[in-house]
Amino acid sequence: MRAPSATTLILLGLVAGLTAGAVLHAVEAPGEASLVAAAAAVGGVWLDALRMTIIPLVFALLVTGMARAADAVGRGGLAGRALLAFGGLLLLAATLTAGLTPALLAAWPAPGEAAAALRAAATGDAGNIPQTPPLSEWLGAFIPANPFKAAADGAMASLVVFALIFGLAVSRLDAARRDLLVTVFDGVQAAMMVIVRWVLVLAPGGVFLLALTVGARTGFGAVGLLGHYVVIVSLMCLMAGALGVIAALAGGRTPARDLAGAMVPVGAMAISTQSSLACLPVMLAACTRLGIPERVSGLVLPMGVALFRITSPAGNLAVALYVAHLYGVPLAPAQVAAGVLVAALVSLAAVGVASSVTFFTTLVPIFMSLGLPMELLPLLLAVETFPDFSRTLGNVAGHVGVTAWAARWRRADAA
Template identity: 30%
Template sequence: MSLTKRVLLAMVCGIAVGIGLNNYLGITPDNPVPATPAGQWILQYVVDGFLDAIGQIFLASLKLLVVPLVFISMVGGSASLGNHSSMGRMAGKTIFLYIITTSIAVSIALAISLAVGPGEGLNMKLPENVALPTAPSIKDTLVGIFPSNPIQAMAEGNMLQIIVFSLLFGVAVSRTETSRKYILELFDHLNNVVIKMILMLMELAPYGVFCLLAKLFVTTGYEAVLDLAKYFFTLLGILIFYGVCVYSLMLKAFTGLSPLKFGRKMWPVLLFGFSTSSSGATMPFTMRTIQHDLGVDNKVASFTVPLGTAINMDGTAIMQGVATVFIAQAYGIDIGLSGYLMVIITASLAAIGTAAVPSAGMIMLAMVLQQAGLPLEGIALVLSVDRLLDMVRTSVNIAGDGVVSCIVANSEKLLDRERFNDMNKTV
């Protein structure tokens, strides 16, 4: 079986086993502990023990490669382009596209949510003693982009700071004429080694995916979805519409490439992002697929993919837009046109500072609610279903990275269209 089929089979089996165990153990949001000793043993040693351990080890193994991959690929790419005007042009196109797509995403989310009204007529009571996240200020977010200690940034996995340092290092290498050739060769060899490590780990992906999803659905179940069905399906529908329709139109309009071929080649990555809920953990797989299967040159992919993982959060911005409308309607608060315009601006900025880890969007949602004048306690209303929706919006974020990479590469004449159209070049 191909890797795609094995990952898909692992997802189906993991979800089925998780829901089956959830029903057998009788776990609900109000009763998270099984009533029988046998059920408690299964929850403690099988679910929270074996399944969680395998899943966390697999995620940790992937995250192990993220920092080396970003640093090595971005230094190599920027060193190759650092002395050319194409470097600044490519960076400008990439950042512009990411900001525009995020703004469009949150605008569509607000428009559809206001039409549907997911929170209208709700008089929901907030649970007591909920720990709410605190949002950093916009100033702190912008200042935090620039590293004071690159080693510390790498140790903490601060993606934006790693990107800034890697770009500066690469440009400096490009201007060192005597050493440039040898350093580029070194980083090219190191990049090949990291890619080989990625391929090794991908063979273990089905086992990690099975354990992650089984554990998630044992503890989550599906009852939480029924309580917030209108919000859940509104957000889910917008995410699917944006990921399928908007990205397809962008890819076809700017490159003339087939969205169907793009979807088939990115499908394994999207499945993997769905199961891990982390575009950061998925990034090694994303980078390899965009280069090897879509034909995007390393000079482009080494810049667009790490930057997209850090700042391209269209799925997160959609969630923030829908959640804002839902919370405002649930509380009966009308924030007006100016309030929703502020949501678009703040959500676009907040997406830049959102970490590429599961449920990090909830932290940035606090910033959006503050700017809109809505109570932060409203976050508690959507927490119960956020973990499931986080899986979908992670896939949307990853699809956006692929589309922007293809658009930028095509505009720079660095896209191998023959490789893109070759359906044998897939995982």
């Protein structure tokens, strides 16, 4: 008999924790307050163990990713243009999410009773949202005068900018120094990944304790709240995937009927595997069916699978905006703009990282840039398997869409 997967164990931890907390809340068990406080404290220690790896991990991933990407762009050609298209679409997806998610939540807010219970039980983090600085100060904060202080303060937006500038500078060094620095930072991210995997071994227990505290505060209302969350995030992921379809239709001038026929087996594979990498052979076959030259699909599709997750900034920013909605945290336009930038950039830092790790690697920087509480993240990780269907569908649409667009660049160059 096969042992349950890590995702299954985390989901079981969520269900058991919510149930135990809701029962405690319903029967008003003696000592409930002390038990919930202890569970919150131990669960918080587990969450802090994850958070301690985020800054060095994201910084190292961005430096190595930027150094390699800048080298590809510098060489120009199809690879460079594809990377620029990836970046533009990631930024566009995050920007649209910043406008659509609040509008959707205004029209269809989270279940009121559960959201109110969470707000009433919110601890210090939720009440200490920094005030929006003046525009001049906000712009200046993107360039950290002291990068080490920015890291210590959790000023993630400025730290991301510094990592990108540093990675770009590394790409301009001579080969020996460039390779040495890339190797060093690659080793840093690998070591951080080992620590993250150690911590995630305890994820079912950590999720159980944190879910117990939420269940005790909200009762079984948390179940409806999580279902509402899954729908909102899934819609934003599908919206991002629609950008890939538009890229194929408008940018690549692909007939809609041909695109729909080619994408049916790709979508079926995406739903069954929840893995863009596993869909690569089917996507290559779809591109052949669309008449895309092999020299284009053979280069752009593997690059897309490795670097381009169009649903990452959309889905992750939607998660952050949803949590801000739950806690009643007002976000000024400048804060949202910082979140858009960080969401688009850190999506590139998730290259080759497992989905359970990616969830924290890409979300914690966004939460830090917006000043949001992170206590709900482990619970949202437990239900990530549901919006992950939409994430994969959107990603494969983005991969094929940009590849069809790139084929038109080739045709234009030939003409």
